Amino acid sequence: MTEFEQWDIVTGIGLTALGVAAGRALETERPDRLVSDPYADAFLAAADAPVSVPRRLADTEPLSAAARAMWTSMAAYLGVRSLFFDRFLMTATAGGITQVVVAAAGLDARAFRLEWPPGTELFEIDQPRVLEFKDDVLDRLGARPRCGRHVVPIDLRDDWPAALEDAGFDRGRAAVWLAEGLLPFLTAAAERLLFDRVSRLSAPGSRLAAEHLAPSVRAIVGEPEYRAATRQLGVDLVDLWHFDDKEDPCRPLTSAGWDVRTVPAYEVAAAYRRELHGPMGRTVAHSRFLTAER
Numbered sequence: 278m279t280e281f282e283q284w285d286i287v288t289g290i291g292l293t294a295l296g297v298a299a300g301r302a303l304e305t306e307r308p309d310r311l312v313s314d315p316y317a318d319a320f321l322a323a324a325d326a327p328v329s330v331p332r333r334l335a336d337t338e339p340l341s342a343a344a345r346a347m348w349t350s351m352a353a354y355l356g357v358r359s360l361f362f363d364r365f366l367m368t369a370t371a372g373g374i375t376q377v378v379v380a381a382a383g384l385d386a387r388a389f390r391l392e393w394p395p396g397t398e399l400f401e402i403d404q405p406r407v408l409e410f411k412d413d414v415l416d417r418l419g420a421r422p423r424c425g426r427h428v429v430p431i432d433l434r435d436d437w438p439a440a441l442e443d444a445g446f447d448r449g450r451a452a453v454w455l456a457e458g459l460l461p462f463l464t465a466a467a468e469r470l471l472f473d474r475v476s477r478l479s480a481p482g483s484r485l486a487a488e489h490l491a492p493s494v495r496a497i498v499g500e501p502e503y504r505a506a507t508r509q510l511g512v513d514l515v516d517l518w519h520f521d522d523k524e525d526p527c528r529p530l531t532s533a534g535w536d537v538r539t540v541p542a543y544e545v546a547a548a549y550r551r552e553l554h555g556p557m558g559r560t561v562a563h564s565r566f567l568t569a570e571r
C-alpha cells in the first residue's frame with residue numbers, strides 16, 4: 278500500500294493527463310499537424326471529466342476567450358513537444374536500444390502509434406488508476422501495441438525500480454528514458470530521487486529525454502488571468518507545480534556520467550515552423566528539452 282496520494286484520470290494531477298490528451302486530439306485535427314494521435318479522442322470520450330475538456334477545435338468555441346486561448350495554445354505546443362520526443366525515441370531505438378521507459382506515461386499512446394523496431398520493449402510507469410483507465414479504453418478499442426508493452430502501475434516516489442524490474446526491465450542493457458510533462462509535478466527531493474534512480478538503472482549507451490520548465494515560469498502561472506484560465510481546465514498549476522529548492526537537472530545528471538544537452542522549446546518550434554501564441558506561447562519561453570547520453 279502506498280503512502281502517497283492516489284488520483285484517477287479526472288482528479289488532481291490525473292486530470293492533467295486528460296488535458297494533454299485533449300491537446301493531442303486538437304493537434305491531430307490541424308491540417309498542419311506535427312503528430313497524429315488517433316487514441317486521444319477515445320480517452321476523452323470515455324472520461325467523465327468535471328470540466329469541459331474539448332475533443333475538437335469546435336468544442337473550444339463556446340468557452341471563454343481565455344480558456345479557448347489556453348487550449349489552442351497548449352495544443353500548438355504539445356504538437357512540438359510530442360514530435361521532438363517521438364523523434365528522440367525513434368532515433369534511440371533505431372540505434373539499437375531495445376528498452377524504452379516512459380515515466381509518468383499518462384495517456385501517452387506511443388506504444389500504439391509509433392512504428393517501433395522489432396524487439397522493442399516499452400514500459401509505462403504511472404499511478405495505478407490512471408493506467409487502469411487507459412488500459413480499459415485501449416482494450417475496448419481492441420488496440421494492439423506495436424512493441425512489447427508493460428504497464429508499471431506505481432507512484433514514482435514509491436519503489437518503482439523494483440516494480441520495473443519485476444515487469445521485465447533489464448538494468449544490464451541500455452535503455453531510453455522519457456520524462457515528458459512530469460518534472461514540475463515533483464518536489465525537488467522527488468526529482469532528485471528520480472534522476473538518481475534512473476542513473477542507477479542505466480547501463481552504458483542509455484539515453485534520456487525530459488521536458489524541463491525553469492522556475493521563472495512560476496511568475497506567469499501565478500498571474501490572476503492565467504490562473505483563472507487554467508482553473509477552467511480543472512487544475513491550478515500553482516498548487517500542482519513545485520519549483521522550490523530545485524536545482525538545474527543538468528548538474529546531477531552530468532555528475533552521474535550523462536552527457537547532457539538542452540534546446541529551448543521555442544527553437545524546436547521554429548525548426549518545425551510552428552508559431553506559438555497565447556498563454557502557452559508565453560510559458561514556452563521558459564521550457565527546454567533536455568537530452569542526455571551515457
Ligand SMILES: C[S@@+](CC[C@H](N)C(=O)[O-])C[C@H]1O[C@@H](n2cnc3c(N)ncnc32)[C@H](O)[C@@H]1O
Nearest residue numbers: 293294381382383385403404432433457458462
Ligand atoms: C501532464 S500529465 C503527462 C502525461 C504524459 N507524459 C503525456 O505527456 O501525455 C502528468 C502525468 O504525470 C503523472 N504523475 C505525476 N506525478 C506522479 C507520480 N508521483 N507518480 C506517478 N505518476 C505521476 C500523472 O499521473 C500524469 O499522468
